Structure formats: structure tokens, C-alpha cells
Amino acid sequence: MLKQGIAALSSSLSKGEVSSVEITEAYLAEISRHNTDLNAYVTVTAEQALAQAAAADKARAAGNAGVFTGIPIAHKDIFCTTGVKTSCGSRMLDNFIAPYNATVVEKLLASGAVMLGKTNMDEFAMGSSNETSYYGPVKNPWNRSLVPGGSSGGSAAALAGHLCAAATATDTGGSIRQPASFCGLTGIKPTYGRVSRWGMIAFASSLDQAGTLTHSAEDAAIMLNIMAGFDPKDSTSVDLPVPDYCATLNKPLSGLRIGIPRQHFAEGLNPEVEAQIRAALHEFEKLGATIKEISLDNSHYSVAAYYVIAPAEASANLSRYDGVRFGYRCNKPVDLEDLYKRSRAEGFGAEVKRRIMIGTYALSAGYYDAYYIKAQKVRRLIKNDFERALNEVDVIMGPTSPHTAFPLGAKTKDPVAMYLEDIYTIAVNLAGLPGISIPAGLVNGLPIGLQIVGRDFDEAKLLNIAHMFQQATDWHKQTPGA
């Protein structure tokens, strides 16, 4: 039952085969059995979850149930939750209890979802392995000596380990798609502006976007139907109608034009991963799609441009943590400068400090043009590449990551190697486009992900394509140790 995901649980609930309290109790039992080892949850809200589940069952009995009523989910600990700690994986916010709910949390709450708890993550979402968290690394349920990916590693491990039915996540450079790839899940990063960022702790504001981790594209459609939409509280939220993402899931793919960027099938890609991706592409041909090689000329520079822009924005966003209004404060500051410097030095971990310093440097007098402005120009060229390509094809496909999950500790000493983890995903954030990663095979018993990138606000098409693939294959149904 716990392995089924949203759609199947929702159907069991509506048939009265099971109650939300029963499902919630079962997940909580699994959490108490496995979380000590997986470290997927930072906070488990058992009491609150059971109360929400009881309320959901009551609503159902009264005939007021929707598709999400009583479904137990987990929230990445980057989304503010009233009365429940929101740490963002940092000592800086270890004592932070937000006075309000993020819009995403509020919408899911209103839909009747049950919150099981808050999931571990790289500190302030800065990482690709979930090893920078103040609360320690998360383990990959497929093999506990491997990383789950990051930064949404806790959400991915909680779902892959069947400690929730679905989870919220965020993606600034690949933080939904890469963990989805490493843990055998479906992860969608919607178009920038599609889902409200209000109450979602900021890392790099022009790149951050909330999305979902689920067992299937159908589940993602159900969840995105609730999460997407205009929010006046987020000044970059886009005021466009939200289509019913479930309505077009079964549209045939005949005539679909798929572009494959030659740069994503070049040196650095594990040959076994490539073989699986090519097999998945062949599956799409059988479904009626045509495949054409395309070029994203500047994609090679996306990691470089990103590691100027994201740290620059982070250095500004994280200046709010000053030990005065909320969060960590050092002991016995002698003066204001000491208060700032020691609170930040003790509250932030090494990777966060490193990125704040890179950003500060890139924005400082004398370097602004050479780094920040140059990176923004490269960003324009990268966006132009996508626009050109998406004029010729409907979607772009390729591997989400060059390889399967890597061992814990393998890259923690080498920041540049860690940054290159997001080589295929980062450009998508720079261009603001929607992207999804779906399970597309196993290599040595470990999942790999296929990334599909679409035009602005084409989430419905991405979900349709992913769903049709999942109707024809069963990679998304593979589970750890199954």
C-alpha cells in the first residue's frame, strides 16, 4: 500500500478500502523504523499528521473529499510551516519556527493533504548530494552507502524509501531532477514563476522554483494541479491560467518532435547511462515521436555562469541572517560587528560560507563587470540557444545526470567536481524553462533519469510525454530492493 503513490491511494481512499488514519499510521511506523538510518526527515510531525488524517477521514465521510484528501506527504524543510521548525538544513535556522505557512504548504493543506514532516536537504539548498546539511547526510534507499542526490535529497529518500506518498521539493540548478534521477523518481521543476515562491526560503531568487517528487507523472500532475498558480504575494509569480494537468496525460505522442542536444551525449557521460537513455529515446520513436540532433552551443558554459549568478544572488539573500531578528545568534557579542560576524560564522556551514564569499567577490567593485555582467550575458546566450532549439522541436531530451548515485563522501572535498554534477540541469534554470526527470532504466541495479525540457509553461506537455512513457515501460515502478 505504501509503495503506491497518490493516484492509487486516492482511489483506495475513495472506495473506502482504507482510511487516511490507517495510511498515516503505516507511514509513521515506517518512518520510526527507517529514518534513523536514512536521515530523510529532520522533523516528524506525527501528532499533527494523525489529527490531519482524522480530519480528512471526517471530511470524506461528510462527502467533502477531493483527490488529495488524506494523502500523506512530506515537505522539504525549505518551506515555512506555522508552528513547526523550518531549518533549511542549517544551524542558522535550527531554532526557527516560522509565523506563517508557505503558499505551497497552504495550498496542499487546503487540499486535505496530511503532512508527515519536514525533510532533510543540503544547507540552504546548496549542494548536489545532501551532504552539506547541518543534520548530517541522507542515505540513498537503493544503496545506503550512496548519496540520494541534492539538494532535495531528504524528500527523494523519504519517497524512494516509502516514508511518504509524495514530497515537495525545490530546484535552483537541478535539486529536484538530480535526486529524482538518483532515487528512481519522477521530479518536475516547473517554469520559473509557475509555482509561488512565497514562504520558500530564498537561495537564488531568479532561479529558485518549487516542484514535486512523486512515483509517477500522473501523481505529479495531480500535485501540480494543486500547487501551480498565480500568487500576489510573490512578485515574480506569473499570472497565467493553470491548465488541468491530468486532462491531457493520455494524449498520443504521434508527431512529437524530440531534440537531443549533442553536447549532452558527449565526453563525461557514462556509456551505460547513455545506452539506457538511447533505449528510452527508441521507446518514444515507437510511440510515434521523431528524433533530431540539436545543438545547445553554449551549454558547456552553463555551470560557470551559474556559479557566478547563483552565489551572487545568495550572498544578497543570505545577508538577512544577522543574529538580530531571527535565527542563530552567537554568545556574548562584544559589539555589532562581532555579533554579525560570529553569528554568521557559527550559523552557516562551510559550503554556504564559500558561496557567500564567491558571490560577494563577484559583486564587489572591480570584479562586477568581469564576473556578474559577463555571466548575465552568457545567460542570455544560453536562453537564446534553447529558444532556437525549441523552435525546431517540441521538447529536448537527454540524461538528467552523467551517472548513477555516487558514494557518500566521494566529492565533498572537491567543490568543483560537485558543481559539475548539475551539468545537464543547470542551463534549464538559467533559461527559466520547465524540466522533468523520469526513471528510464537501471545501471548495475541503480536508477537513472531521463530529462525532458519544454517550452515556457509547457508542463502539461512534459507530464503527458512522461505519462505515455510510463504507460509503455515500468522503470518508474522499480523500487529499492525489489
Added chain:
Amino acid sequence: MAIELKDVENIAHLARLQLSQAEKQEAQNSINDILHMIDQMQAIDTTGVEPLAHAYESSQRLREDVVTEQDQREVLLAIAPSTERGLFLVPKVLE
């Protein structure tokens, strides 16, 4: 471009981060590695290219100038590390 230890000290000061000697050394090494990677982008000719700050270049939305937030003074003060008589407390700034 490579940075020296005194550059690290200056950046850390601008970012209001206190670093130990060992942390400064580590920061210098890792930041130089990262800058080396970032410098790859200097190879692209960007003459005449307009910088792109945001994926959607739209102007900031305006709203009516009316109060929309409720008074949350007590709630916000309650999560502060140190307060007194409704104010945030910091070390003395004026002699």
C-alpha cells in the same frame, strides 16, 4: 584571476563572516579552484550581448497602496534572539 589571502580577508569582512586562519587558507584554495572553472566563460565572445538578469524580463508588478498585512509585532518579536520592551536588542552601538 586568482585571489590572495588578503583578498579572502577583505571578502570575508564584506560578507560579515569571521574566519579562522585555517578557514581562510581553505577558502583561498577552493575559491581559486572555483574561479578557475568560472573563468572558462571568458572564452565566449559576448560583444553586443545584453545582460539577462532574469528569465522573464518583465517590469515589477504594482499593487494598490493599501495595507494588506496584519499587525504581527508580537509574533515576530517572539522568534527574535533578544528583545526588550518591543524592540530587537543588539550590543551598544553609541558610546
